[in-house]
Amino acid sequence: MEATQIQLRNKLATLLGILTAIVASLMIAVALIFLLSEDPGRTLYFYFVGPFTSKFVFFNMLESSIPIIFSGLGIAVAFRSGVTNLGGEGQIFAGAMIAVLIGTWFPHLPGIVGTAFLLTGGLVVGALIGSVSGLLRMKWNVSDLLTTYLISSGLVYIVNYLILGPFRDPAKIRIQSISIPDSYMLSRIASPSYLHVGIFGAIIAALCIHFLMKYTHTGYHLRVTGSNRQFARYGGINIRRFYVLPLAISGGLIGLGGAVQIVGRYQACFTDLTAGLGWAGIGVALIARRNPLGVLPAALFYVYLQAGARVAMMNSDVTYEIAAIITSVIFYLITAEVTFAFFRRRLLK
């Protein structure tokens, strides 16, 4: 078999694997709904059609994909480069908080400059946090899997403390930090929904990362190092450098996602504002098979399931627990390797 043919068949196997997993998981979800709901017809309708029945819900669903695209991209870069970033939760929360802090420390900048400054702050802070784990791995061979997770866990507590303590806005009834100026907020696209122009930023970020990974020298090094570190070393690549760089890019993207949450939607930081978004990024990156462009549909699929669960909870007898079970089952199946392996075996025989 020729190399191009193998490549094509490999891609076909991946595509078929994803489709089969999606169909199988949706079938199981339907079976679960029939089992757990007293009015399965209504529940099915709201679970799968609900997100498209109202413009408000639909546009909010698109909006909620924005931070997940950023965190998914960050995780995809890390996985593709052979490092592990389990610190998305802390990185995205720190990115959001630093955007709030910069916004309140520099409240009089021209709107667009201020917005760019806040976003840069999120990106830099995320990158710095990621780099720490990379440096620890490079210098002392400390597992990045552990350090990314542990640093992130600590950061979540610190940011929550800042929101509840020194940076809390006492004038607000809900528990939240002080707010950034209105002029730093991104424009809304479809009011009264929360969808904002950050969605284009997320798409552009995915294209940029795709370009970086596929068409640049650095991207090539990242991919080779990620595929086989020893091979990369024999090929003359300074592999020690490729502990820090991918984690910095990964953390930076995730931190940027946090900052976008602030300038796009919330204007202030709430306790546990970004809880779950870091983990969601891992799920999305796995569905996307670590492909930056694949992160876009994967994130949309993820938020579609979330929105469907929420609409079903509001309109049928589905409880929070049932919705969580259904979503988890779908995710387990989609991220499972078995379907991909099956098609690869068949097509590459």
Add this chain to the structure above:
Amino acid sequence: MKRTMKIMTAAFLVLCFVATTVVFVAGQDAPIRIGIFVPGRLGDSPPYDGMTDAVEKFALRNDTVELVRIFEAGFDQALWPEMLYTFAASGNYDVIYTSNEALGPLCVEVIKQVPDVKFIVNDSYVVGNDRLFTTFFNKWQQSYLFGYLMGLISVSDMENVTIDRKIGLVYGQHYVMMDDLIIPGIEAGAQAVDPAFSLVTAMLGNWYDAAKAEQLANSMADQGVDVFGAIAGSGNAGVLSSAVNKGLYVLWYDSDGFDKAPGTVVCSFITDSEAATTRNLENLVAGTLAWGEPEVLGAEEGYIYVPIRDARYVSSLPEDIRIQFEERYHEIVSGELEIVVPQEVLDKINAAAQ
């Protein structure tokens, strides 16, 4: 031609009459569709549990009300506005019942965008919106009594009490009611026993981490705290565990907690949100609910009470403590000692909605 016109006009009038009657009769029979929006989760949350139980029972007893859905929105406050809007705009509800001081202002926001739906909110205070009714409980009064009994226990001869004049409170998070009513209220109550009392507080940072709550309570006990209050949702279990292990005492806030740890939980201070919710629903059905005019309910009206006839209370506390406490309790219930919610706190909550 004329005749045909007359017949058509008559037929048209008859049709109009029939349609109006049908609409009128159908409108009369249609129950009020209620949705419950829980800004958190049910279980271990007395205000939400009480509200939900009351609406469920009321809907079972009355054909005039239909409980369409209970929606648990979770703890992420940032998502509440979107969820409340989606819930209200679904068209499934005539009235949405909810609870939490932050929900009053959020309902006002939603009212601006969603026509027709009305809101009833417990634990909030908003004036002047004709589609919103709020009920606020006198937490200042409840907390004062709570602190007063903590003080009495701490200066008593009960086992394991210290000489330190320190009482403790583990709470979930900061919010207006906690910062401006509950904490200062407990402190004022204890200091009414002895001005030397200080309230040691620790914030859990969430409403579920029982292990961390236990650590916090242990560290308080090491500082000399001998009586605890716990307002931390599922985290309360950690405080209980610490108190049981160390032989100290816990007072229960908002619901009946005697059976959680007999002998350790020595008294419960109950906010009867279930009764208040039932009364609001009765007024809603009767058409007498005073929309836009919030009410404040306390011990005088019977919505905050201590079960002083309960055998578990009687057997948990020595007689001298009970006598002193009940004297103060009766002074408050009878109105002889007035403990009212400071107007600036009510204004603060109301201002957030304007």
